Amino acid sequence: MVRAIPRGLGRAVWPLMVVTLVALAVYVSGGRLLLNALPAVQQDIEQLLSQRLSGDIRIGEISGSMDGFTPRLDLIDFSILDGETGVSIQLPAASLRLNPWQSLLSGAPRFEELTLIAPRVQWNGPFGTESSAIPAGVRDFLSSFARLQVRDAHIMSEFDRDGSPVALELLRVDLDLVRDRSRRVIRISVDSKEGRLLSAEGSGTGNPFEFSQFSGEAHGNVTGLGVSYLSQLLNRQVTVLGQADFWFSVEQGKPNALVSAAFEDLASSGDAMISLDELRFDAAIRGPFDQTQIWIERASASAAEQTFFAPRMHIDRLGQGWKILTDSFEAQPLSAVLAGSGALPDGATTVLRTLNPRGRVERLALTIESLTDPLALWAVQAEVTDATTDPFKKVPGLAGIDASLSATESGAIAWIATRDFELDLPKVYEESIQLARVTGKLEGRWQRDALFLEQGMFVVDAAEHDATVQFEIDIPFSKKSSVPLDMRLSAAVTDAPVSIRNAYIPYRMPLPAYQWLQGALIEGRIEEGVFLWRGGFKPYGDPGQTMQLAADLSGMSLDYQRGWPTASQVESQLRLNDRRIDIWSSQGDVAGLTMNATAVALDIDAGAPWFTMQSQTSSTPGELLQALQRLPALSIAAPVMRDVNVQGEEAADARLNMSFNLKDVVDTLDVSVEVDLAEARLGSTLLDVQAKHVTGRLNYRTQRGFESPGLTASVFGRQLTVEMGPHLATTPNTLLAARLDLEASVSDLLSWQGVSDSIPAQGVTPVSVDVNVADGVTVDIKTDLQGVAVDLPLPWGKPAETRAPLEVTWRDREWAAWEVFWFGRFSAIADLPRRGAAAASIDVTPRTRSINWPLIAPDPGLRITGYLPSLDPADWQDSVSELPVNNLNPLSAVRVEGLRIGRVLWRGEELGSLDLNLDIERDAIDVRIEMPWLRTDYQQRRSDPVSESASGLEAALERQLTIDYLDLQGLPQVGEQLAKRSPPDPEGNVGSWMRALPVSVKAVHRGDTGLGELALVIDYVDTEGWQFRDVAGNFLGIQWLPSTRIAWRSAAEDESTTLLLAAELNDIAESLKLVGVAPLVETRSGKLQAEWQWPGSPADFELTSVTGRMDLEMQSGSFVTANAEATGALRLLSLLNLSGLFRRANMNQLFDAGVTFDRAQGRFDFASGDLRIPAFSIEGSGGYFTFSSDIDLITETLSGELVVTLPLVENIPWVAALAGGLPVAAATYLASKVFEVQVNQLSSGVYAVSGDLDNPEVVFERVFDANSRLPKVEDQVSAEAAPSSSDR
Secondary structure: OOOHHHHHHHHHHHHHHHHHHHHHHHHHHHHHHHHHOHHHHHHHHHHHHHHHHOOEEEEEEEEEEEEOOEEEEEEEEEEEEOOOOOOEEEEEEEEEEEOHHHHHHHOOOOEEEEEEEOOEEEEEOOOOOHHHOOOHHHHHHHHOOOEEEEEEEEEEEEEEEOOEEEEEEEEEEEEEEEEEOOEEEEEEEEEEOOEEEEEEEEEEEEOOOOHHHEEEEEEEEEEHHHHHHHHHHOOOOEEEEEEEEEEEEEEOOEEEEEEEEEEEEEEEEOOOEEEEEEEEEEEEEEOOHHHOEEEEEEEEEEEOOEEEEOOOEEEEEEOOEEEEEEOOEEHHHHHHHHHHHOOOOHHHHHHHHHHOOEEEEEEEEEEEOOOOOOOOOEEEEEEEEEEEEOOEOOEOEEEEEEEEEEEEOOEEEEEEEEEEEEEEOOOOOOOOEEEEEEEEEEEEEEEOOEEEEEEEEEEEEOOOOEEEEEEEEEEEOOOOOOOOOEEEEEEEEEEEEHHHHHHOOOOOOOHHHHHHHHHHEEEEEEEEEEEEEEEOOOOOOOOOOEEEEEEEEEEEEEOOOOOOOOEEEEEEEEEEEOOEEEEEEOOEEEOOEEEEEEEEEEEOOOOOOEEEEEEEEEEOHHHHHHHHHOOHHHHHHHHHHHHEEEEOOOOEEEEEEEEEEOOEHHHHOEEEEEEEEEEEEEEEOOOOEEEEEEEEEEEEEOOOEEEEEEEEEEEOOEEEEEEEOHHHOOOOOOOEEEEEEEEEEHHHHHHHHOOOOOOOEEEEEEEEEEEEEOOOEEEEEEEOOOOEEEOOOOOOOEOOOOOOOEEEEEEOOOOOOEEEEEOOOEEEEEEOOOOOOEEEEEEOOOOOOOOOOOOOOOOOEEEEEOEEEEEOHHHHHHHHHHOOOHHHOOEOEEEEEEEEEEEEEEOOEEEEEEEEEEEEEOOEEEEEEEEOOEEEEEEEEEOOOOOHHHOOOOOOEEEEEEEEEEEHHHOOOOHHHHHOOOOOOOOOHHHHHHOOEEEEEEEEEEOOEEEEEEEEEEEEEOOOEEEEEEEEEEEOOEEEEEEEEEEEEOOOOOOEEEEEEEEEEOOHHHHHHHOOOOOOEEOOEEEEEEEEEEEOOHHHOOHHHOEEEEEEEEEEEEEOOOOOOOOHHHHHHHHOOHHHHHHHOOOHHHOOOOEEEEEEEEEEEEEOOEEEEEEEEEEEOOEEEEEEEEEEOOOOEEEEEEEEEOOOHHHHHHHHHHHOOHHHHHHHHHHHHHOHHHHHHHOEEEEEEEEEOOOEEEEEEEEOOOOOOOOOHHHHHHHHHOOOOOOO
């Protein structure tokens, strides 16, 4: 049975299979036949599809084929045109796969798959309108496929841009839509020729072409290029980099989306040029379009290097409008980004940048009823803190506002409660108004062309005052507005300083008046004050505006003119009424004066604001003068006012009036002063004169200057009369012209100038003084000096009875204030300032009329020039020593330029002409003296520090006296005069100048004979007195060594001179010839050292008063015939001339004329008239000689011995004569070689020398003795200590 089943099944299946295969073959064959017949029914197919798709269908070519068992239709040039929406779809090729079984079951064609190749979709009209919807028939048709493929689709759009049609190829789309049972899966990508625009994929259920019937989700991204293309469809032109990722879901037609965008370099060129460097945000979107809710966070936008981090925002769709709620945010970054992005019109950007809003928005709620007309219905509610804006045109700037704001399209109200508030109204106030606290409210409304800020009521706390303020302002939006600019401001203050004026008084008043009002009220308090302003900001004086101010003031200081003394007012009233300011005070102070009544007025006029002040006082003359001196209104008389001082016990009544134009004070100033003086004391600082008992009226008026019907006074105890008035003026525009007549004595003048030293003048003489004050001040003083005797040598001396006209002129100018002309004596021009260096130029040339001095300022210091016919300094010696030299201290320099004296005399002895040039400036001195027998220069400088370490030390004073040429024959005979003089005071002018003074004499002559050169230093040592040290040079043929010096010690009872001498000798004979003395000795060289001291000055040198010693050494010389003419120290050489002694000893037969020597040396001891020569030895080829002696220089007698030692061999004639025979001479010669010392004694002889110095007696005393028997030095000292015969 089992085997029977397969056989039965086979019998049943095989027929079925055969039938099936036959049916399939018939199906396939029939399908192919039918598909091949499709071109014949193409028109019917177009009509069928047109009905099915609800559009106009056109098919260029249709064909069919079997793809397996599935029929497939291929359409060429297939197009769909929807007449209602305007959508046109062009299909170059399309392929449809038919589901035969579904078609059989439904009785209608059922397509399984649709493939569209390179379709072209055309939209007419702007994107986003209803015309862009896919036709319903097309949607149904497309949704009927289980699989829909679109490859290389192109979507075209035509839209209107700026009135011109634009056709734009937008997109190339690839789409896959697959139905898996009830679920649809979709993938789509959109590209352009520049790159990818969009890519997305998702899945869902329902009809994806019917949004309300679809549920699903998708995700993808839109690139910056995609945003750019999308903007074109929205009639915008946007370029941007970056992308936006999105996650999208829909549930029964209710969409939700999340978007995260990050874009860079965003630029839009549509209606508004927008440029952002960066745009980022995260957004959540819910609900359909008409009920959309949007949450935005982490949003930021950057432009122009500014970044705005947006707060969290919630946006709700309300019908046709939107409602926006935000968290707190800073306003400044938002305004900066808006201004930098170009999102606003140019005008709005300019306004935004000028306003520069700053601060923080704590809460913002904005409702816009319709985006179509957003300004029609809107509402804003906000809270702001520290809101700040800069002023813009007529809109005030604000700072530090804390406020709650509520506004709609019809108006706004702000409740303000803020600290540190600042109001900036540049069109009204120069500086912003600083307020510590402001509380109040301000309402606003607007119309198309104007803004109205109204009903502003504020309580203001400022740093120095409190106030109640009412404020309103109407602000037109343009010049064409129907509403004029109008501000209404009122403020009431109590107990406030006057400095608060800056907060209320606008600067729109005329600038001079405004500046005056700002600067005049410098101190004081406002007891009560009210300020009112109404009007626009037109030029001051416009009838449409008014300003009022009324205040009661106390303790006020009024600076009515800058630089002038302030007026203090105890109590005063101030009123400002548009064009006039008045201030009244019954008691006050001006320039230190107590004023009984003062009235100040300022007429405000845009062209010429006029100030007037009237005041009267009764004060002492001193107080009154001090006050007038402080008034710049009297500055033109300042030279006189500064110079004069007035005192007095009796009060002087004075009246002061002044007026001027604030814009031109100098040219419009008019001052009037009247003063009544009684028994006042008046002094002049310039002249240092005090006048007493000054009585009379003194008037001053700007237009006429000073006047007086008559003033009387006394000066130096003598009557003084003063005449004053314009009739005495010597120049135009004279302010003061006066003539003073008085008598003055020399003693009065000395006492007047405080000169304690006497001057060689005395007597009384009349003096006339003319004073003229105009642009400058001129004082002319004239006197003939009759009655005054001047005890000076000619040409400046005079007896009392003679006249010597003297004119002194003083001018108030920057240079050469004084001019002096003394008839026949000298002319001078000088500046003698009270401070600083004086300058004077004196011409000593005798003249009969004054010099026309050049109009240049003399150099600082004293300058002397000119010509004197003759001058005897000896006549001036005593006069100059008595003149005080302290008067030269104010001089910064003293210059003698080209001063020439025709004949210089010294006590009647003519010395020749003199040219003198001298320049002294501080420590620097240059002197040049030229005479026929003398040319010398003196220089003195202050040396700079030699190193940085020594920079803090005082610079050393370097001086040098250089005598280029000195002829001793031209020197005057001044020895007696100098001998009588004491040494200069080392602290005095001459003494301090001579200290540490190097002197260099380059050429000393006696007629045509040159004597050599010499250098030395003159100095002073406290313990030793004046010194002439460091003497060096070749003078008189002698080389003087630097150790040579002369010390001059001066004391009240012990004046002495010490000489330390060191010299190297050459030929003494030549030196003696140079001093005019016949030669005593001839030498090749030698040395001289001496240490002498004598009482008195160096000019008191006498050999008889000298104490000390001298050492003399001479080499290779000879003594010549004695010279009886030698005197003084030269007598010493005559004493040593042995040729005279040999002649008197009858030894000439042994020697040639004179005594020749190889060396001669010895010591000389001086003791106040006594000279001891212990041993003066002479060594020569002819023998050895030793001369010892005691010499009385007072009696000029001597007592000494001459020891003569002759070599035995070389002096046989002398030995023979002495011994009597040749054998003895021979024996002596041989013995001298062996026993030289002993033989010397045998060959020595001693002569006694005594008697008168001029004619000494020489007697042979003994032989064979080489020793002198004179007392030794110590014996001499004992003898000097023993009583002398004279004492006994």
